[in-house]
Amino acid sequence: MKYVDEFRDPKQAKKILKEIEILCLEIELSEDRPIQIMEVCGGHTHSIFRYGLNQLLPKKLDFVHGPGCPVCVLPRSVVDNCISIANNKDVIFTTFGDAMRVPGSKQSLLDLKAEGADIRMVYSPLDALTIAKNNPEKRVVFFGLGFETTMPSTALSIMQAKKIEVNNFYLFCNHITIIPTIKAVLDSPGMRIDGFLGPGHVSLIIGTKPYDFIADEYHKPLVAAGFEPLDILQSVWMILKQLKNGEAKIENQYKRLVLDDGNASALDPISEVFELRDFFEWRGLGSINHSGVKINNKYRDFDAEVEFKLKEVTVTDPDVCQCGEVLKGILKPWECKVFGKECTPEIPLGALMVSTEGACSAHYSYGQNIDLINKK
Amino acid sequence: MCLGVPAQIKKIIDADNQIALVDLSGVSREINIACVLNKDYQAQDLIDKWVLVHVGFALSIVDEEEAQKTLKILAEIGELSAAIEDIKQGSK
Numbered sequence: 001m002k003y004v005d006e007f008r009d010p011k012q013a014k015k016i017l018k019e020i021e022i023l024c025l026e027i028e029l030s031e032d033r034p035i036q037i038m039e040v041c042g043g044h045t046h047s048i049f050r051y052g053l054n055q056l057l058p059k060k061l062d063f064v065h066g067p068g069c070p071v072c073v074l075p076r077s078v079v080d081n082c083i084s085i086a087n088n089k090d091v092i093f094t095t096f097g098d099a100m101r102v103p104g105s106k107q108s109l110l111d112l113k114a115e116g117a118d119i120r121m122v123y124s125p126l127d128a129l130t131i132a133k134n135n136p137e138k139r140v141v142f143f144g145l146g147f148e149t150t151m152p153s154t155a156l157s158i159m160q161a162k163k164i165e166v167n168n169f170y171l172f173c174n175h176i177t178i179i180p181t182i183k184a185v186l187d188s189p190g191m192r193i194d195g196f197l198g199p200g201h202v203s204l205i206i207g208t209k210p211y212d213f214i215a216d217e218y219h220k221p222l223v224a225a226g227f228e229p230l231d232i233l234q235s236v237w238m239i240l241k242q243l244k245n246g247e248a249k250i251e252n253q254y255k256r257l258v259l260d261d262g263n264a265s266a267l268d269p270i271s272e273v274f275e276l277r278d279f280f281e282w283r284g285l286g287s288i289n290h291s292g293v294k295i296n297n298k299y300r301d302f303d304a305e306v307e308f309k310l311k312e313v314t315v316t317d318p319d320v321c322q323c324g325e326v327l328k329g330i331l332k333p334w335e336c337k338v339f340g341k342e343c344t345p346e347i348p349l350g351a352l353m354v355s356t357e358g359a360c361s362a363h364y365s366y367g368q369n370i371d372l373i374n375k376k
Numbered sequence: 377m378c379l380g381v382p383a384q385i386k387k388i389i390d391a392d393n394q395i396a397l398v399d400l401s402g403v404s405r406e407i408n409i410a411c412v413l414n415k416d417y418q419a420q421d422l423i424d425k426w427v428l429v430h431v432g433f434a435l436s437i438v439d440e441e442e443a444q445k446t447l448k449i450l451a452e453i454g455e456l457s458a459a460i461e462d463i464k465q466g467s468k
């Protein structure tokens with residue numbers, strides 16, 4: 001097996017795979033369907049496809065690719081707002097590379113850049129802050145997105161801007177929070193997920209305790225997992241063991257980085273700068289209560305929503321897009337009508353095709369060559 | 377964008393603003409270390425330590441063996457060079 005050989009420890013991987021197979025046979029579901037494990041995080045989706053794990057695991061086990069790719073769940077209205085900010089002549093608009101290609105209702109940031117707007121890809125919000133320092137006559141906006149993993153970095157950059165009195169730096173805050181999102185998935189009608197692979201790097205920040213309700217109230221197992229193939233296999237095995245024993249616990253496979261209480265030094269800046277929004281509009285999932293954060297009053301001078309007087313508008317996705325169904329695990333990526341036809345990573349129609357962490361793009365890029373390898 | 381990469385802290389550039397210089401496979405880059413400082417770890421204690429770097433911020437301290445293994449895996453699957461490109465990009 002080619003893919004197993006690339007694992008950190010092939011022997012170990014083969015052993016776990018064997019045990020997973022046995023466990024799958026032993027687990028009895030009340031209905032005739034595969035065991036469904038949702039990987040919440042886009043990083044996991046990427047690893048699963050990158051290593052062809054879905055091809056190695058028994059047919060009776062199914063990965064449902066969750067909503068944890070921050071770029072994939074950006075609603076079109078947010079992209080439209082980015083465009084309207086970046087269209088100001090005195091603005092330098094900065095963002096992570098992935099966000100540049102997300103389609104808005106008329107164009108993406110990349111399209112606007114091609115028309116001459118000053119839009120720059122940065123690696124870190126600190127780079128955006130440096131651009132602001134070096135261009136005092138411009139308004140420099142950083143488009144902040146991501147779950148709790150990226151929140152401390154944005155928060156600390158804003159705190160730094162305040163400290164060194166850079167007053168031409170603004171954050172367009174579109175950070176989202178993991179707990180209400182998982183709750184929304186659990187509450188969605190027709191939900192058939194048996195267990196969760198918990199996002200490793202989000203857990204590094206928030207710890208594992210916030211997940212307790214998943215076990216206590218919904219009786220589903222969650223295992224906080226690392227990103228390497230063996231991490232994922234081991235976590236799947238841990239979930240299956242719980243399922244077999246009829247248990248629902250929160251476990252931590254990624255102990256080498258994740259503490260149950262999280263990282264206080266990273267949580268402090270989050271609570272210093274942000275407050276919960278009443279709701280946040282997700283692409284494909286609709287509005288989820290308390291699932292996003294915004295800048296609080298203390299830092300409002302740095303809030304792009306205030307500075308550019310942005311309005312909340314809802315723009316629906318094109319009718320042919322089935323991103324919502326894919327995000328909820330109701331449809332497989334290839335079951336979307338436009339998958340690989342009108343919608344490809346080169347010309348994405350839906351957001352799940354944009355980032356390599358998106359289910360559709362990962363499937364498109366890796367799914368096919370893995371099928372080829374299997375046929376050989 | 378959620379990929380964290382291990383890098384080694386070489387020098388504290390500005391303890392006041394919590395800025396350190398890391399080395400990532402030969403590429404130097406300034407990062408913020410606020411999230412790995414606490415009462416047990418002061419800036420100077422971090423020299424030569426390995427940290428997981430995510431969008432220019434150290435999010436946690438990792439042990440060296442762990443860091444090397446992760447780097448090796450990233451290199452094998454060709455993602456290290458992409459990560460390094462990203463990191464270089466920002467330091468322009």
Ligand code: SF4
Nearest residue numbers: 323336343350353360
């Ligand atoms: S193929 Fe395109 S439109 Fe269909 S679900 Fe995937 S990203 Fe959305």
